[in-house]
Structure formats: C-alpha cells, structure tokens
Amino acid sequence: MKSALTLLLLLTWITLPAQLDGPSSGIGSPSERLLPYLQTTPDVAVDTKSFDSFVAKLSNKNSNGTVTVEFMERIFYRVHQAYLKQYQDQTAFASLFQSGSYNCLSGTILFSIILDHFSVPYEVIETNYHIFILAHVQGERILIETTDANRGFVTDTEQIEKRIEGYRQNQLLTSNSSLDYYRYNFNLFNRVQQHELTGLLYFNQAVEAFNRNEILASIELLSKAGEQYNSPRITEFSDILILAVHESDMKPELKSSLKRTLQTIRYKALPAMASLDNF
Numbered sequence: 001m002k003s004a005l006t007l008l009l010l011l012t013w014i015t016l017p018a019q020l021d022g023p024s025s026g027i028g029s030p031s032e033r034l035l036p037y038l039q040t041t042p043d044v045a046v047d048t049k050s051f052d053s054f055v056a057k058l059s060n061k062n063s064n065g066t067v068t069v070e071f072m073e074r075i076f077y078r079v080h081q082a083y084l085k086q087y088q089d090q091t092a093f094a095s096l097f098q099s100g101s102y103n104c105l106s107g108t109i110l111f112s113i114i115l116d117h118f119s120v121p122y123e124v125i126e127t128n129y130h131i132f133i134l135a136h137v138q139g140e141r142i143l144i145e146t147t148d149a150n151r152g153f154v155t156d157t158e159q160i161e162k163r164i165e166g167y168r169q170n171q172l173l174t175s176n177s178s179l180d181y182y183r184y185n186f187n188l189f190n191r192v193q194q195h196e197l198t199g200l201l202y203f204n205q206a207v208e209a210f211n212r213n214e215i216l217a218s219i220e221l222l223s224k225a226g227e228q229y230n231s232p233r234i235t236e237f238s239d240i241l242i243l244a245v246h247e248s249d250m251k252p253e254l255k256s257s258l259k260r261t262l263q264t265i266r267y268k269a270l271p272a273m274a275s276l277d278n279f
Contacts, residue, residue: 030051030052030055030114034048034113037106038093046094051097055114058114069155072137073153076152076153079111079114080149083096083102084146085099085100087147104146105200106201109197110146111144120137125192126192127188140155142154200225203221203222206225222241223265239266241258
C-alpha cells in the first residue's frame with residue numbers, strides 16, 4: 001500500500017543517555033557513549049575522536065570541576081556552533097558529525113551524552129511529536145530545547161512551566177501543508193531512558209522507510225525499535241503496517257508471515273499503551 005499520509009517523526013522522539021533520576025552510570029569516553037546510537041546506521045563512517053576533543057575542551061573551561069548554570073549555558077551554545085547547524089525533520093544521528101544536520105531526537109541524544117560526561121542529573125521527556133531535556137544544576141531546573149538555538153536554554157521557572165504546558169498539548173506543527181500527517185491516538189508525556197533513545201532512532205527509520213513505501217524494511221526496523229523501546233508508538237504503527245501489508249500485492253504466504261511478526265511486535269508493546277507515564 002502506498003500511503004496517502006505521512007507519519008510524523010519525533011521531531012522527533014525521538015525519540016532520548018537519559019536516566020529517570022540522574023546521569024548514566026556507564027563507563028566510557030564521550031565517543032564510546034556515541035556508539036549505540038551510531039550503530040543504528042552502521043554503514044556510515046564517523047570520526048568520533050573529534051567529539052572527545054570537543055568535550056575535553058569544554059572540560060578545560062571548567063577547571064574547578066563545579067558545573068554551574070553559566071557553564072551549562074556555555075555548553076548549550078558551543079554545541080550548537082559545533083554540531084547543531086541545520087535542522088531537518090528526517091536525518092540520521094550520524095549526520096550531526098558529517099553535515100551538522102539534526103532533529104530534536106539527535107540533538108537531545110548529543111546533549112544527554114555531554115550531560116552524562118559532566119555528571120549532571122536530567123530527564124529526557126518525549127511527547128507525541130517532540131522530545132526535550134530537563135536538567136538539574138545547583139538546585140535549579142533547566143529546560144534544554146535543542147531545536148531552538150537562540151532561546152532553547154531556559155532557566156526562568158515561569159517560562160519553563162509555560163513551555164512544558166505547551167509541550168503537553170501535543171499539537172501537531174507541520175512545515176508542509178500539502179501533506180496529510182498522521183495524528184497519534186494517544187497523548188504522551190513520558191520520561192525516556194537511555195536504551196529507549198536507540199529504539200526511537202530505529203522507530204524514526206521505520207517511519208521513513210514506510211513513507212518511502214518500503215514495507216519490509218519498515219517492519220524490520222520497527223522490530224529493532226521494539227527490542228529497545230516499548231511505546232504506544234510501536235503499537236499504533238504496528239496496526240498501520242498490518243493494514244499496509246493486508247492491502248499490498250504481496251503473496252498470501254508472505255502477508256501471513258509479516259502479519260504474525262507485526263502482531264508479536266504489537267503484543268510486546270501493549271503494556272506501554274496501558275500504562276502511559278503522564279506526570
């Protein structure tokens with residue numbers, strides 16, 4: 001089935017390493033922390049050592065070892081200057097290091113790795129069509145909106161609450177009015193953990209494949225996403241793919257096999273649909 005709609009990515013989730021109550025306890029250099037995300041596009045070569053050098057330079061600017069709000073703000077703008085140069089709805093995580101193209105998911109992942117390096121507690125929050133970070137520094141809460149290079153570092157409590165309330169509305173903002181975008185039948189406002197960010201990258205790739213009418217590739221990628229990330233997104237997208245398979249011109253045996261695969265993916269994700277973590 002060639003879909004008449006365009007599934008909206010995490011403008012996504014994703015799409016977040018995020019922790020519920022603090023930074024990742026994993027051991028490794030910043031470049032080693034990149035690897036799980038870069039492995040979602042294994043055919044793309046990236047010089048990760050330059051990222052180590054970048055983070056080392058940031059560390060040198062923080063000689064006393066105390067992470068302040070001012071230091072975090074410096075990081076925010078330096079990351080945009082170095083990596084987050086051009087926003088694109090559909091882009092691979094590796095593109096950050098090749099061309100500077102990014103979306104809210106890849107930008108959020110990059111920031112989370114840096115926050116982990118400096119042992120800054122944070123949460124990654126996903127909504128239906130977006131993802132952002134809430135960090136905690138010196139008793140203050142900071143909202144980090146990676147897609148807003150000029151006003152995306154927010155420390156004012158009133159402004160943070162205003163933005164969060166806007167995110168909770170789950171409004172679908174599109175840049176192309178000629179496309180019929182899919183609207184999810186749920187409302188997300190969830191904390192996303194580290195391994196789930198990898199799942200979100202795979203999920204976005206599955207959506208991109210679907211929009212190219214590559215149904216088999218989309219199912220394979222959705223299966224990879226489901227291994228990392230149980231979400232209402234997985235459940236709802238499985239239903240869409242089941243319909244696409246049913247209406248396709250595939251052989252009956254292949255249709256039956258793919259439907260069983262999708263039912264399995266859907267079944268594993270159902271608990272997430274039943275227990276949305278709205279907080």
